[in-house]
Amino acid sequence: MNRFDTSLKYLKLKDLLYVILYGGVLSILIGVLIGFIDYYLQTQLPVSFAGILFFLSSMQIGKMVRRQYEFPHIVYIVITGFFMVIQAFIIFFFPTLYLTVLINDMPSLFFSGSLYLYILESFIGSLFLSFNINAWLTLLVFVIGVYLGVKQTY
Numbered sequence: 001m002n003r004f005d006t007s008l009k010y011l012k013l014k015d016l017l018y019v020i021l022y023g024g025v026l027s028i029l030i031g032v033l034i035g036f037i038d039y040y041l042q043t044q045l046p047v048s049f050a051g052i053l054f055f056l057s058s059m060q061i062g063k064m065v066r067r068q069y070e071f072p073h074i075v076y077i078v079i080t081g082f083f084m085v086i087q088a089f090i091i092f093f094f095p096t097l098y099l100t101v102l103i104n105d106m107p108s109l110f111f112s113g114s115l116y117l118y119i120l121e122s123f124i125g126s127l128f129l130s131f132n133i134n135a136w137l138t139l140l141v142f143v144i145g146v147y148l149g150v151k152q153t154y
Contacts, residue, residue: 031087035094062152
């Protein structure tokens with residue numbers, strides 16, 4: 001027997017809204033906050049705490065999402081995992097985004113989709129075109145952090 005439902009007839013709208021609220025909105029806001037904290041810590045220290053903070057925040061968000069429903073459902077788990085991937089993207093690439101906005105002195109760049117695609121393209125390029133161990137370690141931290149957070153939801 002599974003530990004979560006897969007039938008769509010057991011999906012509750014109220015639980016789904018709370019999962020989107022806690023899994024989506026909260027993870028994005030915490031991602032931006034941790035990105036700011038990591039950016040300012042990197043200006044003082046030569047080390048990044050983004051991985052540790054992402055692990056802690058993803059597990060906490062997973063616990064908070066799990067408290068929002070009585071019976072786990074696969075849709076809740078997938079939605080939470082999707083938003084945790086977005087949170088990881090925000091946390092790890094926020095210093096690059098913020099530095100680009102500061103250099104160009106254009107806050108509207110935060111809302112530019114092409115900047116996000118460019119950063120994602122350069123990350124994928126550093127994974128496969130030129131072997132970069134830092135990019136592979138970042139991807140490993142992504143995967144482990146999302147797994148730890150999603151594991152808390154069921």
